[in-house]
Amino acid sequence: MRYSVNGLIIGLVLFTSVEIATAQTGMIGCDPPPPPFENLCLGDNSHTVTTEGVDPNGGVKQTSISVIVDHSAPTVQFEPIAVARRIKQQTIGISVTDTSALSRVVVLINDVVVIDVAPDAPHYAATVKASVRARLAVAATDSAGNTVTNVFVVPR
Numbered sequence: 729m730r731y732s733v734n735g736l737i738i739g740l741v742l743f744t745s746v747e748i749a750t751a752q753t754g755m756i757g758c759d760p761p762p763p764p765f766e767n768l769c770l771g772d773n774s775h776t777v778t779t780e781g782v783d784p785n786g787g788v789k790q791t792s793i794s795v796i797v798d799h800s801a802p803t804v805q806f807e808p809i810a811v812a813r814r815i816k817q818q819t820i821g822i823s824v825t826d827t828s829a830l831s832r833v834v835v836l837i838n839d840v841v842v843i844d845v846a847p848d849a850p851h852y853a854a855t856v857k858a859s860v861r862a863r864l865a866v867a868a869t870d871s872a873g874n875t876v877t878n879v880f881v882v883p884r
Contacts, residue, residue: 822853861883
């Protein structure tokens with residue numbers, strides 16, 4: 729059976745169907761890949777993995793799957809956007825982005841969860857008392873399971 733990734737032939741091997749599934753998973757995971765794929769680690773991006781088999785009569789069968797490799801955590805940014813001095817509040821803008829889809833965003837103010845969502849938008853806002861120092865933490869997880877937590881201390 730011949731294997732290729734993004735059109736590059738990476739080897740000629742004979743496997744049972746169970747071994748093929750293991751090899752395909754290992755190639756993608758890079759933690760570490762099983763033989764004969766020790767030197768193949770796919771970078772972040774979309775990839776096509778193709779197998780080609782030839783039966784004893786010379787008939788050729790190809791099967792391809794597309795995979796997305798994502799080792800990068802989401803990005804979280806904070807931006808103070810408004811201070812209402814009369815009511816002593818400050819609003820902080822939160823932007824969460826990722827190269828793939830986000831699966832969860834959690835926002836905490838002074839360790840209390842105020843937002844916990846499967847996101848449908850990349851922008852959020854948190855309002856805190858302007859007279860009290862507040863700790864704003866955002867944990868974001870993408871669809872590949874990469875997680876980041878960023879903290880912003882809101883000045884008085």
